[in-house]
Amino acid sequence: MGILTVIILTLMTVATFWLLYYSRIILSKQLDERTNESVKAFGTAIELRFPTHKGLSKRVITLSEAVAKQLKLSPQQRRDLELAGRLRDIGLCAIPYRLVNDLPANEWNVADKATYFRHAEVSGTMLEAIPELSRLAPVARFHHTRYDGADDPTSPAGLSLPMQSRILKVVADFVWYERLQGSLIAREILKAGRGSAYCPLAADALLTVLTSSRVDQREHSLV
């Protein structure tokens, strides 16, 4: 074999290994970072529009992660759950500013509630338009859908709902009621809705997380 051929083949082999390392490690990490940055931008936009939602997403994501671990979801499912948790409310941009900012949620009438909960559908439609995130569209679309399908007979129900949607429904409702009425009442609402509004698996997992872990407890000073 000629020396030139040996040089070319050696260079080729080294370049191939380098390219695989560069793509699989460096570019893959970059892609994850960029996706997270974009998702943060969407979240900032919604929190600026509706300051009352500030902090809600963070709590929802922390609890959802704990529930996902409890349910032993795969790393990819957990990653999708985290992204969906951040993106589920981007449809809020279509909800009237004054409904959320000027009117307390406990004063909403049926029409107001219907208007507000349309954001899940809008989120789903918007995510469908983004190729990189379109797989999360069904999760966002059904994240407020009841487990028994009582609120909308045309939408899927029970185990037909994406697992991540069922988790987000349980967790987001809990966080919402926790903020409005306190942790104890929120737990009671969760228990009452088990099997009807909420997926029993997800509800049990959240109750386990809330009771057995210290996910919602502050670390007090020992001094």
Added chain:
Amino acid sequence: MKAHGRARKKGRQPVPLAALAPAGAVSAALCLTRFENHVPHVSLLILLLCMIGLAQLMPVDLTRGGIRVVFALPYVAALAVFCGPTAALGGDFFGLIVGAALVLFNLREPEGPRRTAANLCISAISILAGSFLMHAVEAATRRQLLWALGFIIGYGAANIVLVAWMESMLNKRSWLGAELSALGLTGRSIALYTLLGLAVSSLIAERMQWLVPLSIIPVWALRTSLLYQTKLYSNYYGTISALNLMLQRAHPYTHGHLERVAETAEEVARRLGLQPARARLVREAAILHDIGKIAVDEEILDKPAKLTPDELEHVRLHAVWGAEILSPVREFSAIVPWIRHHHERPDGNGYPDRLSNAEIPLESKIIAVVDAFDAMIGSDEPNGKRSYREPMSVKDALAELQRCSGTQFDPEVVRAFRTVVEAEVA
């Protein structure tokens, strides 16, 4: 590389087949008659055709509705060197036929007959360019490796130029812009691709063609790298589209306005001598310049009466909020200050930071002028008119810009903008 695309979008042009077809036919005829061909070894021919077919199974779509890369050149170059340009032409055409067959089995997105015809023409022209260069090298040296290098350079250069030209025609982009974006995405890969072509030819020259199928590993590595780069690219544009969509859902009147402002702002940036990449960035900033309005109460924004001082203050915060929304994204770091300052005025009476003329970025000044003009003239689209003002004629709006030139708007930008509008009207 091949040009491909889905159904034609609004504003896109038909494939320029009238220009390509005669050139393609002449090139194919010259390839068949002008060069000497060798009787190919059947097993080598079958091996290289199989590799070309295999490469068709691993395409990468580089840009949205733009360029598709198929890694067949190393094998086409080997055909040219060891069998002659006619075999290379046949091999490249065979690849296109395999690609079309994959569409029939739903293994690939359809291109449409005009696209396929255009790609055949580009292929013929590229092979002619490669063959001419190979022929010139052949006259100077007996080293087949250098013949392969000559073919790869000639073919690759002609292919990149023609595909970028076609993409620029289809998407009404500048040729240089399309060229730079194609090279920017594939630049690192071109060196490795050339090396791969040389490796395939040298293996055959050393009578070690049984090792050629292993070249699919570097092809796979190249494909993986390009796929990730394409994902990064589409993540960037996906973010812009999603933010734009969010704003349109919050304030429907922005639909159409942002696209018009973006297109004109890019043109004005070019007139002012900004580099194509910078002008493209101005376009992207112009699309996102009002993103902070997501956080503005739509009832205030659509109010037909004069705003109270508090309401005015609330609306004016959109420039700060826009910068705040975009700041988590590193790729937007260049445009964040442009968006924050797109309501600053050369006389220092703008907001939010009351910057002086010298402190305001040129890009912000461009967006300010184009945005104000579009808001003044409105549009015929539903929701295209502002609730608080009747639309003005183009002439009156230009006069208004001129009147505010030097105080509210930068005079040089207003001048460049006038030339763009006058060229469009003419």
